[in-house]
Structure formats: C-alpha cells, structure tokens
Amino acid sequence: MKFVDEARILVEGGKGGNGCISFLRLKYMPFGGPDGGDGGEGGSVWAVAEPNLNTLADFRYTRKFRAQNGANGQGSNCTGASGADLDIRMPLGTRIFDAQTDELIGELVHPGQRIKLAQGGHRGLGNPHFKSSVNRTPYKATKGGEGESRELRLELSLMADVGLLGLPNAGKSTLLAAVSAARPKIADYPFTTLYPQPGVVALGVARSFTMVDIPGLIEGAAQGAGLGIRFLKHLQRTRLLLHLVDVLPPDGADIVANIRAINAELEAFSAELAKKEQWLVFNKIDLMPEAEVRALIEKTLRRLRWKGRWFAISAATGRGCSELCEAAMTWIETHVQPAPADAAPTAAAVPAPLRRRAVAPRRTEDPAEVSNKDPGSAVTRGTRQRRPAAPKRPRD
Numbered sequence: 001m002k003f004v005d006e007a008r009i010l011v012e013g014g015k016g017g018n019g020c021i022s023f024l025r026l027k028y029m030p031f032g033g034p035d036g037g038d039g040g041e042g043g044s045v046w047a048v049a050e051p052n053l054n055t056l057a058d059f060r061y062t063r064k065f066r067a068q069n070g071a072n073g074q075g076s077n078c079t080g081a082s083g084a085d086l087d088i089r090m091p092l093g094t095r096i097f098d099a100q101t102d103e104l105i106g107e108l109v110h111p112g113q114r115i116k117l118a119q120g121g122h123r124g125l126g127n128p129h130f131k132s133s134v135n136r137t138p139y140k141a142t143k144g145g146e147g148e149s150r151e152l153r154l155e156l157s158l159m160a161d162v163g164l165l166g167l168p169n170a171g172k173s174t175l176l177a178a179v180s181a182a183r184p185k186i187a188d189y190p191f192t193t194l195y196p197q198p199g200v201v202a203l204g205v206a207r208s209f210t211m212v213d214i215p216g217l218i219e220g221a222a223q224g225a226g227l228g229i230r231f232l233k234h235l236q237r238t239r240l241l242l243h244l245v246d247v248l249p250p251d252g253a254d255i256v257a258n259i260r261a262i263n264a265e266l267e268a269f270s271a272e273l274a275k276k277e278q279w280l281v282f283n284k285i286d287l288m289p290e291a292e293v294r295a296l297i298e299k300t301l302r303r304l305r306w307k308g309r310w311f312a313i314s315a316a317t318g319r320g321c322s323e324l325c326e327a328a329m330t331w332i333e334t335h336v337q338p339a340p341a342d343a344a345p346t347a348a349a350v351p352a353p354l355r356r357r358a359v360a361p362r363r364t365e366d367p368a369e370v371s372n373k374d375p376g377s378a379v380t381r382g383t384r385q386r387r388p389a390a391p392k393r394p395r396d
C-alpha cells in the first residue's frame, strides 16, 4: 500500500432527530395530553488509534465522514433512535489538527485511544416539554441540532522505538529485513527505499521493539537534495537512532565525512532529533578482513571523538545483528518508562462512555441512599440499607 503521511478530511456529526407534536387520542379520550416523543441524538465522529495501520493512504479517496442522524420522535411518547457513532481508524502516531485554525485537537498515541472529532447534533424536544398550566395543548416541538462539521488535517509520524539512519546503500533495509519480518525492497542502487517502513523485532516472549527504516539521507538533504529530509519526522518519536555506516563506501569516500554529513542534516532538521541517543553501526564488515575493519573503526572513532556506543555488523550475513538487537532491547527496557496503565488520558482522549459517566454525584444526606447503579460515578458506593422485614403474620 502506498505510504501517505498527510491527509485532509471533512468530518460531520449526525443531525439530531426532530421532536414530535402529537396528542393522545383514544376512543373515550378525545382530548388526551401531548405525547410527542423527543428526537434521537445525532451520532458523533471519533478517531480510533489502530496499531496495525501505518499509513494515511485510506484517506486519499474517502475524505468525507458523516455519522448517522438521529431518528425523529413519534407519537405515543416514542423517542427516536440515536444515530450511531462513526469510528475512523487511524494509525498510531497520527496528529489531528483543525485545518482552519491549525489548533491541535489530539494525538493518537495509545492503541485503542479515541478522540472525538465532531459532536453529533442534539435531539429535538417533543411537545410534552412545552406543556404548562396555561398551555395544555402545545403545538410546539424543537428541531434536532445540526452535527458539528470540521475540516481536519492529519499528520502521521510513525511511532517506533528504534530508527535507522544513514546514507543510501548503507544497508538499512537489509538490517530491517534481517531482524524483523518486514520485507523492504533491497537493491544495490541509492534510494531503493522511498517510504518509511516499520518492522517489529521480536527477541522472545514479551520482548520486542519496533524499528523503522527511512529513505537514505545525503548531504544537502535539508535543501531538498535526494528525497530531502521530510521523512526525518518519522524518527522524531523514536527513542534510539542506529546510524548505519558502510565500511566500504563507493568511490572510497571518507567515512568520517559521511557520518558528519548525516549528523549535520539531522541538526538542520531538528536540534532535538540530533540530541537523541545515537549508536554507530558499522555495516558490511564481511567485505573486509577483520584486522582492517578493526583498524578502520578505531581510526574513525578517534577522529570523531565518538563517546557513544558502536557496533560492527554484517546485515547481509547476520553477523553481529542479534547482539545489536539485544543491546537495543536492553537499552529500551532500561531507558524507556512504560506508559502507566492508569495514566490519565487527555480530555480529548477520554472515551465517550467514560465522559458521560463523569457526572456530578447526586447530593444526598444519607450515604446509604446513593445509587450504586453507576459503577463509574465518582460517588463512593453506599450499601443500600434494607428496611427491617415486617414480622411474619401467622397464617390463619
């Protein structure tokens, strides 16, 4: 599927159902009271974080999303059915902006997280609501409200633990293919990878991390050379950068100059990204005798005054790959705090049912009177005090 990381969509909540004007008419009750039902609430539109998606390509053709309308109220106090909510599945890492104001509405960061995008219209009221002591036959009902309508801009920056970085042909895709089930295109020409490609590196039961491969960077990428730096945004959310270095670059180019060029592009894109934990990964060590590789790496590290960690691997033969993945996994386990399960989600991220439940508790003097029907209410559940049973009357 084509990779798309920006999209514009239009979302619209369903219209609320109209209230009904009706009066009870029975054979022996010619002037019964008003009995028009209320309309149903319009459905709302929600964004739902889907971990199995990694592109916004679905929004290239389908751009308009509308939740269901509420049904109109009917006679005999029949309330119209509420319109169904519409859930739009979006990949994790999607940021949602209001296209008009550029305001950030929310960000999908937890699987299953829900963000309300457009509120459904409110229900119309039936004529019993307008009954009073002076008007006992109200010919009045209200119309359902229009649903909220919004134009949204979606921006995806993939969420992965480890990002691969390096010049074209450094072997990034080969490494991703060697350590994960992802099957990126690998070829002996620059810019084989045209779009970010994520993969999951599994190291055993419940030990895995995600790795993302992005198109190669070249000097001047910040000015648009090669594929530019627009894909670097997919590394912004990674925790660890693996900078792949070809130990035998074409045309005998200087390795140190190559590493510096890539880091200069990172700096030009974002100082925050340039400060991320970065490990040098010398690749293609199978192409050189071991002593030469060692001498080359030592010289490179000395020239760079490299203080960080480094690894020597051959992505093609798999040598050193498992040690690299194990080290990355351990680093992630020690440096990345797992999101607390009870972390308070942002207001926008609160699922509808929870928000509806968060109503102010009914004030009662007697705690035992508090209803415990609603398990989510902030009220401490009181135990209903039973009335003492009346003494049994002896049967005659």
Ligand SMILES: Nc1nc2c(ncn2[C@@H]2O[C@H](COP(=O)(O)OP(=O)(O)OP(=O)(O)O)[C@@H](O)[C@H]2O)c(=O)[nH]1
Residues within 6 Å of the ligand: 166, 167, 168, 169, 170, 171, 172, 173, 174, 175, 185, 186, 187, 188, 189, 190, 191, 192, 193, 194, 214, 215, 216, 217, 283, 284, 285, 286, 287, 313, 314, 315, 316, 317
């Ligand atoms: N001998 C050897 N060849 C390798 C190794 N790793 C990658 N290659 C080769 O290097 C070439 C480029 O590999 P890719 O994985 O496509 O490189 P890339 O960094 O993803 O390149 P772009 O997608 O263009 O940025 C391919 O022909 C690979 O077979 C290695 O460890 N040893």
Ligand SMILES: [Mg+2]
Residues within 6 Å of the ligand: 172, 173, 174, 184, 185, 186, 192, 193, 213, 215
């Ligand atoms: Mg590639």
